[in-house]
Amino acid sequence: MIQLVGIPTFAGALYPGTEATPVALRSHGLLQTIADAGITVSDFGDIALPTDLPRHNVPPVRNWPAPRMVWETIVAQGSSWFDPEKFNLLLGGDCSIVVGVADHLAKLYGDKLYLLVIDAHVDVVKPDPNVCVGAAAMGLWFLTNKNLLWPKPETINPEQITVVACQNPPAETYGIQTITLEQLRQSIKQTIVSVLSNIPEDAKILIHFDVDSVGKDEMPAAYAPSETGLTIVECHELLTNIIADPRTIAMEVTEFSAIKDEDGHNAWSLNNLLADSLREGLKERKLQTGQETIVVNQNN
Numbered sequence: 640m641i642q643l644v645g646i647p648t649f650a651g652a653l654y655p656g657t658e659a660t661p662v663a664l665r666s667h668g669l670l671q672t673i674a675d676a677g678i679t680v681s682d683f684g685d686i687a688l689p690t691d692l693p694r695h696n697v698p699p700v701r702n703w704p705a706p707r708m709v710w711e712t713i714v715a716q717g718s719s720w721f722d723p724e725k726f727n728l729l730l731g732g733d734c735s736i737v738v739g740v741a742d743h744l745a746k747l748y749g750d751k752l753y754l755l756v757i758d759a760h761v762d763v764v765k766p767d768p769n770v771c772v773g774a775a776a777m778g779l780w781f782l783t784n785k786n787l788l789w790p791k792p793e794t795i796n797p798e799q800i801t802v803v804a805c806q807n808p809p810a811e812t813y814g815i816q817t818i819t820l821e822q823l824r825q826s827i828k829q830t831i832v833s834v835l836s837n838i839p840e841d842a843k844i845l846i847h848f849d850v851d852s853v854g855k856d857e858m859p860a861a862y863a864p865s866e867t868g869l870t871i872v873e874c875h876e877l878l879t880n881i882i883a884d885p886r887t888i889a890m891e892v893t894e895f896s897a898i899k900d901e902d903g904h905n906a907w908s909l910n911n912l913l914a915d916s917l918r919e920g921l922k923e924r925k926l927q928t929g930q931e932t933i934v935v936n937q938n939n
Contacts, residue, residue, distance in 0.1 A: 640678075640679040640680065640681060641673060641678055641679070641680045641681070641726070641728055641917065642680070642681045642682070642683050642725075642727055642728070643661075643665070643669070643670065643680065643681075643682045643683060643727075643728050643730060644683045644684075644685075644686065644720050644721075644727050644728070644729050644730065645660075645661030645662070645665075645683075645684065645685035645686065645729075645730045645732075646661070646685070646686050646688075646709075646713065646729060646730065646731050646732040646736050646740075646891075647659070647660070647661050647662070647685050647688065647732060648688055648692075648709050648731070648732045648733060648736065649732075649733050650692050650702055650705040650706045650708070650709045650733065650735065650774070651701075651702070651706045651709075651733040651734070651735030651736075651773050651774035651775035651777075651778070652701075652733040652735075652773050652775050652862065653701060653773055654862075654896075655898065656862060656896030656897060656898040656899060657731060657732055657733045657862055657893065657894060657895065657896055657897070658732070659897035659898055660730055660731060660732065660892075660895045660896075660897045661685055661730040661731075661732075662897075663895075663897035663900065663903075663906050664730055664895075664897075664906055664909065664910055665682070666906075667903045667906040667907055667910060668907070668910060669910045669913070669914075670682060672910045672911060672913075672914040673913070673914045673917065675914070676914040676915065676917065676918035677918060678914075678917060678918060678921065683720055683727075686712060686713060686716055686720060687712070687716070688708075688709055688712055689708050689709075689712060692705035692708055692709070693705050696771045697771060698767065698768055698769055698770055698771040699766035699767050699768050699769075699770065699771065699772070700766055700771075700772065700773075700774055700777065700788065701771050701772060701773040701774070702773070702774075703774075703788070706735050706738070706774035707788065707789055709735070709736065709739060710735075710736075710738045710739030710742065710789065711739070712739070713736065713739030713740055713742075713743060714739055714742050714743045714746070717743035717746075717747075721743065721744075721747075721889075723747050723748075725888075726887070726888050726889055726890075727889045727890075728889075728890055728892070728913070728917075729889065729890065729891035729892065730891075730892055731891055731892060731893035731894070731895075732891075732893055733773075733774075733775045733862065733893060733894060734758070734762060734775045734778055734847070734849050734893040734894050735762075735773070735774040735775045735777070735778045736891060736893060737754070737756075737762075737778045737779070737782070737847050737891065737893070738774075738778050738781050738782055738789065740845065740889070740891055741754060741782055741792065741795060741845060742782075742792050744843065744845055744888075744889070745792035745794045745795050746792070748794075748843045749794045750794045750795075750796070750799070751839070751841055751842050751843050752794065752795065752799065752842070752843050752845065753799045753800070753801075753838050753842045753843070753844050753845070754782075754795075754799065754800040754801070754844075754845050754847060755801055755803060755834065755844060755845070755846050755847070755881055756779070756800060756801065756802045756803065756847040756849070757802075757803050757804055757846070757847065757848045757849060757852050757869075757874075757877060757878075758802055758803075758804065758805060758847070758849040758851070758852055759804065759805060759806050759820075759849070759851045759852045759865045759868055760776070760805060760806075760849075760851070761779065761802045761805050761808050761809055761812055761815065761817055762775065762776050762777060762778045762779045762780065763777070763779050763780040763783075763809060763811065763812055763813055763815065764776040764777045764780060765777070765780055765784070766780075766786070766788065775862075775894075779800060779802070779813075779815060780813065782795050782800070783795065783796070783797045783800065783813050783814065783815065784813060796814070797812075797813050797814030797815045797816075798814060798815075798816065800815045800816065801815070801816040801817070801818065801834055802815060802816070802817045802818070803818045803823060803830075803831075803834070803877070804818070804819075804820045804823050804852045804868070804869055804877070805817050805818070805819055805820065806819065806820050806865065806867070806868070818830060818834070820867075820868065820869070823877075824873070827873060827876045827877055827880070828876065828880055831877060831880045831881060832880070835880075835881070835884055835886075838886070840886075842886050843886060843888045844881070844884060844886045844887040844888060845887075845888065845889050845890070845891070846878070846881055846882070846887060846889070846890035846891070847890075847891050847893065848878065848890060848891065848892050848893070849893050849894045850862075850892065850893070850894050850895045850909065851863050851864060851865050851868070851894050852865070852868055852869050852874065853865070853868050853869050853870070853871065853874055854866070854867050854868035854869065854870065855868070857870060857871050857908070858871075858905060858908070858909070859899065859905065860895060860896055860897070860899040860900035860905035860906075861894055861895065861896065862894040862895070862896040863894070871908065871912055874912060874916075875912055875915055875916050875919075878890075878912070878913075878916035878920065879915075879916045879919045879920045879923070880920070881920070882916060882917060882920025882921065882924070883919075883920040883921075883923035883924050883927065884924070885924055885927060885928055892909075892913065895909060
């Protein structure tokens with residue numbers, strides 16, 4: 640059984656849109672699409688976020704402390720929305736939610752937690768007192784660098800994070816591993832098999848799927864569409880192979896701007912991508928583990 644959890648926020652972004660994603664994907668049939676794929680699904684609903692989140696363009700972090708308030712809420716409510724024995728499908732939200740989600744999981748799993756980030760960008764922008772930048776561009780920096788704004792999880796080290804399908808990695812990645820889109824396309828399956836083989840057998844894996852990793856021709860409703868990027872077919876292969884790994888415990892979907900998707904076509908496409916990847920990935924996981932059923936998550 641899969642449980643959906645919504646994190647409706649754009650605290651880390653300049654423009655609205657990502658906060659409407661959970662309701663948009665639901666209204667365009669995500670639960671039914673997953674059910675039609677042969678997977679039992681329940682809906683936890685949305686995490687109750689603060690209603691008084693500030694908005695501003697004051698350096699160094701746009702809207703601060705709104706992003707931190709969101710992260711603190713995710714961590715504080717973690718025991719209600721996350722079951723350490725199961726798996727959640729988290730619907731963001733801007734991509735800065737990875738800080739709160741990863742922090743909560745690090746508190747549960749310590750140094751067993753690994754992140755596979757599917758993203759056209761490597762979000763390691765360092766806060767600059769003279770420049771205002773959204774936390775969406777800083778998430779991985781917060782997770783891997785000690786700072787006064789948010790205490791990094793002591794158990795997350797840069798080598799436990801791999802960014803896949805990035806297009807122009809920055810000169811400084813703070814030790815985070817990167818695989819470019821060009822490198823990935825040499826062989827998606829072999830690349831992911833190689834990445835997974837270097838992760839300890841007792842690890843727990845969080846997938847962070849930023850939809851701007853898909854090219855704008857197929858996903859123009861991404862918050863910041865990529866001129867070139869993964870095709871839906873390539874993304875399906877990538878997600879399926881990671882989900883199939885029994886160590887994968889959760890996936891968060893971020894950076895879909897629902898207000899740009901006027902006719903719902905992109906929501907429909909994303910829903911089908913998620914359902915198909917889950918169906919095939921969990922089927923392969925079942926074969927690997929020899930389980931009669933795959934229990935992914937349930938609320939009650």
